[in-house]
Amino acid sequence: xxxxxxxxxxxxxxxxxxxxxxxxxxxxxxxxxxxxxxxxxxxxxxxxxxxxxxxxxxxxxxxxxxxxxxxxxxxxxxxxxxxxxxxxxxxxxxxxxxxxxxxxxxxxxxxxxxxxxxxxxxxxxxxxxxxxxxxxxxxxxxxxxxxxxxxxxxxxxxxxxxxxxxxxxxxxxxxxxxxxxxxxxxxxxxxxxxxxxxxxxxxxxxxxxxxxxxxxxxxxxxxxxxxxxxxxxxxxxxxxxxxxxxxxxxxxxxxxxxxxxxxxxxxxxxxxxxxxxxxxxxxxxxxxxxxxxxxxxxxxx
Ligand SMILES: [Zn+2]
Numbered sequence: 001x002x003x004x005x006x007x008x009x010x011x012x013x014x015x016x017x018x019x020x021x022x023x024x025x026x027x028x029x030x031x032x033x034x035x036x037x038x039x040x041x042x043x044x045x046x047x048x049x050x051x052x053x054x055x056x057x058x059x060x061x062x063x064x065x066x067x068x069x070x071x072x073x074x075x076x077x078x079x080x081x082x083x084x085x086x087x088x089x090x091x092x093x094x095x096x097x098x099x100x101x102x103x104x105x106x107x108x109x110x111x112x113x114x115x116x117x118x119x120x121x122x123x124x125x126x127x128x129x130x131x132x133x134x135x136x137x138x139x140x141x142x143x144x145x146x147x148x149x150x151x152x153x154x155x156x157x158x159x160x161x162x163x164x165x166x167x168x169x170x171x172x173x174x175x176x177x178x179x180x181x182x183x184x185x186x187x188x189x190x191x192x193x194x195x196x197x198x199x200x201x202x203x204x205x206x207x208x209x210x211x212x213x214x215x216x217x218x219x220x221x222x223x224x225x226x227x228x229x230x231x232x233x234x235x236x237x238x239x240x241x242x243x244x245x246x247x248x249x250x251x252x253x254x255x256x257x258x259x260x261x262x263x264x265x266x267x268x269x270x271x272x273x274x275x276x277x278x279x280x281x282x283x284x285x286x287x288x289x290x291x292x293x294x295x296x297x298x299x300x301x
Contacts, residue, residue: 015086015243017189018232019251020071021157023092025233026246027124028066030094031075034118035062044113046087046126046133051114054137058082058116069145070152070188080137081145087132089242093125096247129242152188156226157233161187166222170210177213177221178206179280187225193238193260196285198224200259205291206284207277216298231256259285 015023036058041051061077068074073092075082084092109127113135116124126135138148153169154160169186170177180186181195190198199206201224204217232238232253239250240261254261258268263276263285272289 014088014191014193014238014240015071015090016191016194016238017071017156018194018229018253019237019243020068020073020086020189021229021233022237022251023246024066024068024073027073027092027094030122030246031063031066031118031124033062033064034120034122035060036077037117037119039114039116041114042112044128045131046090046113046128046135048134048136054082054135057137063118069149069155070184072149074145076140079140081140083134083136083138083149084126085134085136086243087128087130087134089130090126090128090133091242091244091248092246093127093244093248094122094246095125151185153183153185154188156187156190156229161226163219163222167215167218170213170218172211174209174211176207176279177204177210178282178284180210181225182280182282190225190229192282192284193257194225194228194232196260197228197258200285200287200291201228203291203296205288205293206286207279208293208295212295214295214298217295259287261285 039055039058041047041055047054057080058077061079063075063077065076066073067076071085073084084090086092111129112125112127114126118124138145154165170180173180178195178199181190181198182192196206198221202217202221204213204221235251235253235256236245237243237251238253238257240254244250259274262274265274266272267274267287267290270287270289272287274285274287276283276285278284
């Protein structure tokens, strides 16, 4: 077992779907049914609306559910969808130990964007060092949430993820398969890390052009995507740098990555050296033996 190298290039696009889904599954039972007693905001460019409007809107509202669409975490309130996107370095935590019960023990941290005080002596803290995160508020009236979050493809962990639809979205395009997997209109929530891992699992080279990929290979890829994502969720997501679970602890999936960030190391499946190439300006990791550039004949089952 080779050690896991830290990603220092910043080419990772964490958090991706599994990290946000891990957070959602942890936050939901701890926050559902709690009333937002008050909200304190601090100057930060993460707010997509006047923070005073946000404070007034959410105060007194009950958190009915915590849901997710792609990489958006959605607090379903009585009248609003309160939406947080973690960006690159956002951390959403429910600390058990935060000093005094009003959260004042968190003072002095310049990266905290907001602190929500909830019923049952809980607080919810959003902290974002690089401030690519986003805090939004949408009314529950009117058109569905989906259309207002942009044109996102199906959720790979949801019931709307269907083979024929997936094949249709890939089409017969000239584009390289890795680029298409990163397109949120094809599959929502998949970023650089899990695209590389799913391609490895399906045995498909990331630089292959979609129109030359056989149907049976696309089927393998269709099946590999949710499998890789679900496995990552089970291990609390991947932590390369900033991602933290709601407890403040890192995820554990980084030790199970098969190709991402492992260039120069040997493939656990065949022993060949993992390589790295750049596709659509993103570092792409693959095993040249398990993911040949030229398609192999379909294996006989
Ligand atoms: Zn290999």
